[in-house]
Amino acid sequence: MSHKIAAVFLLMSCLIASAYSAAKVPVAVYYESLCPDSAKFITEQLYPAMKGELRDVVELTFVPFGKSHFSTQGSEVTFTCHHGPNECYGNKVHACAIEHIQANSYQIEFTRESLTLDFVNCLMKAGKNFPDNVYPGQRCAAENNVNNWENIKTCANSTEGSQLLRKAGEATQRLKEPLTSVPTILFNEQFEKKVNERAQVNFIGTICQYVSAPQPRICTAHNGASTSFGLASVSAILSSLMGLWALRYLF
CATH class of the missing domain: 1.20.5 (Single alpha-helices involved in coiled-coils or other helix-helix interfaces)
Structure with a gap:
């Protein structure tokens, strides 16, 4: 016995x-590098939430393309971006950073995900205000422990950056509901207009509706009630x- x-x-x-090991909730953010609404959501809603307990229950994906368009001729890819050529370059920097940022084994307090989040937040916080017309990539990398800015810059200025941005465009085009506003936020790979609108003003309250129990304390505090399980x-x-x-x- x-x-x-x-x-x-x-x-x-x-x-x-x-x-204690509830599956992470997939959250995809479709955005543009120079979009004011994208910047507002990422810096005021997404970033503060993801720097806390929610980082352990959310699987975050950034897709920097938005309402841009691309066309191909042979191996060449040409982009037309919602906020002009500077945004095309910014989108490429974002796409290259998402691809190339890696955690450093000597800095165990940082993960690939946290470094990417910090870097993207810094770029979006800078908005369109670039002193001396200098893109803030190098500054944001230095301020956020991203040690391979040169690789990211080289990528953004090469065909690799174009191919990565094209992939972001293809991912955007594959949405079941065509993208009509930026940012667009998907939870569990599903788009719901009302959920998208709510997430942009109350991301914590929205994501907590998808998190399995036992929920993080921030969810129970936000909802004003303890978890039922x-x-x-x-x-x-x-x-x-x-x-x-x-x-x-x-x-």
């Missing part, structure tokens, strides 16, 4: 672990089950 009781304990442990509930249920199984085999 002891091996059966051990199996029960193993099952209980797995259930507790699964309660926290650890205490899990422990109580598992303790009861364990007791029933033990009694079954002891008597």
Whole structure:
């Protein structure tokens, strides 16, 4: 009987672990590098939320293209961007950064995701105000521990940058609902107009509706209520089950 009781304990442990390892919610942000609304959402809603507990429950994807267009002639790709040629360059910088930013093994406090988020936020915060007409890529890289700005810049000024931006354009074109506004935010790869609008003014409240229990504390605080399936509930249920199984085999 002891091996059966051990199996029960193993099952209980797995259930507790699964309660704490809820799947991440896929969130995709379709945006433009010089779009004021994109900047407002990323710097005021997305970035503050993702720097907290939500970073552990969200799988974030940036798609820097928006209402831009591209055409191909042989190996050449030509872009027309919503806010002009400077935005095309900015979109390429974003696409190249998303592709090339890597975490440094000597700086374990940073992840690839956190470095990308910090860099994108810095670029978007700069907006269209570039002192001396200098794009803020190098400054944002230096300020946010991105050590390979030269690689990103080379990419943005080469055919690689064009190909990466083209991929972002193709991803945008594949949306089931054609993109009509920027930014556009998808949750679980699904677009809903009302959800998109709400996320732009209340990202935390919106994402918390998709996060499985047990939810981060920021969600319970934001909703003004405790989760209905926290650890205490899990422990109580598992303790009861364990007791029933033990009694079954002891008597």
